[in-house]
Amino acid sequence: MTAKVMTSPSRAGTSASTDGFTFLELAVVLFIISLMLALVYPALRSRSSDSVPLRIASVLKQINEASQARKENYSITFDMDNHTINWDGPDGKKTMDAPGLQSVTIPSRGEVNQGTLQVLFDYSGAPEDITVLLDEHGGKAYKVKLEEMSGRVYIENAKAQ
Secondary structure, X not given: OOOOOOOOOOOOOOOOOOOXXXXXXXXXXXXXXXXXXXXXXXXXXXXXOOHHHHHHHHHHHHHHHHHHXXXXXXXXXXXXXXXXXXXXXXXXXXXXXXXXXXXXXEOOOEEEOOOEEEEXXXXXXXXXXXXXXXXXXXXXXXXXXXXXXOOOEEEEEHHHO
């Protein structure tokens, strides 16, 4: 007695082989990898020298707003020789390195590019406009500006002007 093996007929044009990847699977994997890179890239970029103007703008805005909200006096000191910024704010005394710190301009003192410059913030905020010039490596230069009247802080590309 012989056993009969029943096979199902295969459709024309289809392959029963599952070796390899389909185009759709490859496209999905590439999409996931590119999505992960898009999420990680800004974090990697923020560690570059472009983060210095952002950090300075953040410090200026924080001190200005805190002095107005808390009705307390705070100060910021720019040390052009050591390329550092020291400030006394609501979180206490802090220091940050500011590579490329070239000069600070305020109307009452003009442009200061040597030594130190201390700016006092009273209960009304910044006493006058402040412009910080940064000469970054790689050919980029930035101006970080704090406007006294509006309290607005913005960053400009200094080479474009």
